Amino acid sequence: MAPGRAVGRATVVGGSLGGLFAANLLYRAGWDVRVFEHSREDLVARGAGIITHPELFSCLSRIGIALDESFGVDIPERVAFGRDGSVLGTLPVRQCLTTWGRLYELLRSAFPTDRYHLDHSFERLHLTPHTVTARFANGAAHEAELLIGADGIRSKVRAELLPQARPRYAGYVAWRGLADERTLAPAVHRDLFPRFGFSLAEREHMLGYPVAGFTRSTRPGERCYNFVWYRPADEAHVLPDLCTDVRGQQHDMSVPPPLIRPEIVQAARRAADDYLSPQFAEVVRQAPQPFFQAIFDLESPAMSFDRVALLGDAAFVARPHCGMGVTKAAGDAMKLVDLLVATGGEVPTALANYDQSRRPFGAAVVEHGRDLGSYLEGTRTEAARRHHTAEAVMREIAVTRDYL
Numbered sequence: 548m549a550p551g552r553a554v555g556r557a558t559v560v561g562g563s564l565g566g567l568f569a570a571n572l573l574y575r576a577g578w579d580v581r582v583f584e585h586s587r588e589d590l591v592a593r594g595a596g597i598i599t600h601p602e603l604f605s606c607l608s609r610i611g612i613a614l615d616e617s618f619g620v621d622i623p624e625r626v627a628f629g630r631d632g633s634v635l636g637t638l639p640v641r642q643c644l645t646t647w648g649r650l651y652e653l654l655r656s657a658f659p660t661d662r663y664h665l666d667h668s669f670e671r672l673h674l675t676p677h678t679v680t681a682r683f684a685n686g687a688a689h690e691a692e693l694l695i696g697a698d699g700i701r702s703k704v705r706a707e708l709l710p711q712a713r714p715r716y717a718g719y720v721a722w723r724g725l726a727d728e729r730t731l732a733p734a735v736h737r738d739l740f741p742r743f744g745f746s747l748a749e750r751e752h753m754l755g756y757p758v759a760g761f762t763r764s765t766r767p768g769e770r771c772y773n774f775v776w777y778r779p780a781d782e783a784h785v786l787p788d789l790c791t792d793v794r795g796q797q798h799d800m801s802v803p804p805p806l807i808r809p810e811i812v813q814a815a816r817r818a819a820d821d822y823l824s825p826q827f828a829e830v831v832r833q834a835p836q837p838f839f840q841a842i843f844d845l846e847s848p849a850m851s852f853d854r855v856a857l858l859g860d861a862a863f864v865a866r867p868h869c870g871m872g873v874t875k876a877a878g879d880a881m882k883l884v885d886l887l888v889a890t891g892g893e894v895p896t897a898l899a900n901y902d903q904s905r906r907p908f909g910a911a912v913v914e915h916g917r918d919l920g921s922y923l924e925g926t927r928t929e930a931a932r933r934h935h936t937a938e939a940v941m942r943e944i945a946v947t948r949d950y951l
Contacts (some may be wrong), residue, residue: 549655552932553577553578553579553850554576554577554578554887554892555578555579555691555692555693555892555894556578556579556580556581556607556690556691556692556693556775556845557573557578557580557581557691557692557693557694557695558580558581558583558679558681558689558691558693558694558695559573559578559580559582559583559666559694559695559697560583560669560681560694560695560696560697560698560703560704561583561584561585561587561695561696561697561698561699561702562582562584562590562663562862563584563588563590563651563697563699564647564650564651564654564859564873564876565699565857565858565859565860565861565876565877565879565880566582566584566695566697566698566858567582567651567654567655567658568606568610568654568858568859568876568877568880569695569858569879569880569883569884570582570656570662570663570880571610571654571658572609572610572615572880572881573657573884573887574659574662575609575610575611576884576887576888577666578887578935579691580662581662581663581664581683581689581691582658582662582663582664583664583667583669583683583687583689583697583771584663584665584667584895585666585667585668585669585698586665586666587665587666588665589655590651590817592708593774595646595647595723595724595725595758595775596644596645596646596647596648596723596725596756596758596773596775597644597645597647597650597802597870597873598642598646598870598873598874598945599619599642599643599644599645599874600870600871600874600947601947602874602877602878603748603873603874603877603879605877605881606878606881606892606902607653607877609881610654610657611657612654612746613690615791616650616653616765617649617759617763617764618643618645618653619643619644619646619649619758619759619765620644620645620741620756620757620758620759620765620770621641621642621643621647621741621743622640622641622642622643622644622741622743622756622757623639623641623741623742624637624638624639624640624742624743624747625637625638625639625640625743625744625745625941626638626716626738626743626745626941627743627745627746627747627798627937627938627940627941628738628744628821628824628826628827629823629824629937630739630746630748630822630824631824632781632824632826634738635937636937636938636941637713637941638810638942640667640743640941640946641943642743642945644743644756644757644758644773644816645759645806645871646758646759646763646773648763649678649759649763649845650873651692652687652763657830660833661731664683664687666685667683667684667685667687668683668684668685668703669681669682669684669698669703669704670682670683670684670703671682671707672694672707672802672855672948674853674854674855676854677692677855678690678691678692678838678854679691679693679694679812679854679855681690681694685753686787689860692854692892692894692938693854693855693856693887693894693898694854694855694856695855695856695857695858695864695883696708696855696856696857696858696861696932697858697859697861697876698801698861699724699809699859699860699861700714700843700845700860700864702857702860702861702900703802704855704857704861705847705857705861705862707852707859708849708852708855709847709848710742711844711848712848713845714800714844714845714864715842715843715844715845716782716841716842716843717729717841717842717843717844717917717920717924718779718780718781718782718842719777719778719779719780719842719923719924720748720777720778720786720789720839720840720841720842720919721776721778721840721842721867722775722776722777722778722781722815722831722837722838722839723773723774723775723776723778723837723838723839723840723876724773724774724830724831724834724835724836724838725761725771725773725774725834725835726771726772726774726829726830726831726833726834727760727761727771727833728740728757728760728768728769728770728772729768729770729831730833731772731829731830732829734827735825735829738826739755739757739772739826739830740757740767740771740772741757741771742757743754743755743756743945744756744826745761745937745940745941745944746823746824746826747874747935747936747937747940748822748823750778750779750822750922750923750925751776751777751778751779751923752776752777752923752935753775753776753823753827754774754775754776754940754944754945755772755773755774755775755826755827755830756770756772756773757770757771757772757773758772758773764836765891766900767866767918770834772830774827774830774831774834775867776815776819776831777826777920777923778815778818778825778843779923779925780841782803786841788811789802789811789839790802790841791808792806792807792808793806793807793808793809794806799841800840800841800843801839801840801841802838802839804836804837804838805836807837807838808841812837815837815839815902816831816832816837817831817883819831820832837930842863842867842912842920843864843869844865844866844916844917845860845862845863845864846862846863846909846910846913847862847863847906847909849902849906850879850901850902850905850906850912851864851898851902852897852898853882853894853895853898854894854895854898855898856882856883856898856901858876858879859872859875859876859879859880860872862879862905862906863875863909863910863912863913864913865909865913865915865916866913866916866917866919866920867916867917867945868916868920868943868945869915869916869919869945870944870945870946871912871945875908875912878905878908879905879909882901882904882905883897883898883901883905886898886901886904907951908950908951911950911951912950915948915950918930918934919943919944920934921934922934922935923935925935
């Protein structure tokens with residue numbers, strides 16, 4: 548519960564996970580904080596699987612969110628399959644895997660409903676020596692001492708302050724989806740549950756792991772298997788075709804799943820049969836609504852601007868091989884609030900220290916993601932090939948590591 552007298556006012560642009568990390572922590576530190584989300588609808592149905600790391604659990608604990616067995620599925624080991632379905636190797640790595648929707652539900656329920664505003668599309672900001680005002684497309688405005696841009700890879704806050712900082716396409720896309728474990732053949736189910744699995748092909752990389760099912764249950768028999776399948780997609784021809792929806796409208800990074808053309812999904816299922824292990828081919832076949840996302844890198848040359856801070860994917864976007872996107876946002880939020888508390892709410896000083904602290908971390912995660920994805924991008928050097936073996940992916944992909 549926030550104290551009666553606020554330390555200061557804060558505007559959070561973006562009501563997804565990064566924005567909710569920051570908003571919850573600020574609220575509990577005594578700030579009068581408001582969240583403004585572009586979407587007209589609640590975001591709970593979005594996203595798929597999420598890799599957890601210790602820093603994420605630290606952030607949830609600081610917010611006061613208690614976790615139980617419904618949070619995620621515990622994985623004891625990793626396994627890599629050959630094209631014929633044989634086991635190429637295993638590696639003991641214990642992790643807890645959750646879903647975007649479950650994490651969003653927890654963060655959203657921890658934050659006061661009357662402080663979270665949907666249908667507010669950010670347009671511009673106005674800075675004075677003591678305040679920053681956010682203006683929205685619906686005519687609303689909010690003045691505060693601090694503004695946090697947590698509006699993701701397409702951040703309008705970043706675009707206004709750093710128009711030169713733009714996402715760079717990596718040359719491949721990630722197909723994602725969820726398959727109900729009850730639809731899988733017994734032999735496939737035995738191979739995949741409860742493991743983090745991998746299957747490799749030339750310039751292709753499939754991974755998957757169990758998560759909560761469509762009813763949010765983590766009980767055996769009620770879970771799903773989440774997959775992420777990286778495939779090359781030429782920027783000039785293949786990507787524009789993938790991003791053209793059933794109405795003929797072309798999108799820039801992805802297509803809302805219901806609008807993906809059926810022939811695109813059918814082609815992906817055929818490719819799964821041709822290139823993946825039988826276990827993963829069946830997972831792709833049984834996923835009711837596969838969808839894809841183009842993979843990008845993004846690096847911002849600065850994360851703070853007097854009274855404005857960039858957080859999470861609004862500042863740095865690393866390829867998903869690191870499994871660090873959500874945890875990175877949680878770390879940004881914790882460091883920002885810690886510095887605001889340490890300076891007694893002196894925003895410009897705290898934000899300058901935040902930039903110095905978190906920008907090297909973000910850059911290091913982006914660079915590591917590039918290394919892990921270099922072979923998929925088409926870099927066929929010996930160094931790139933070393934990241935594309937069964938042993939390497941089990942050891943390197945989505946593991947906790949010290950980036951600084």
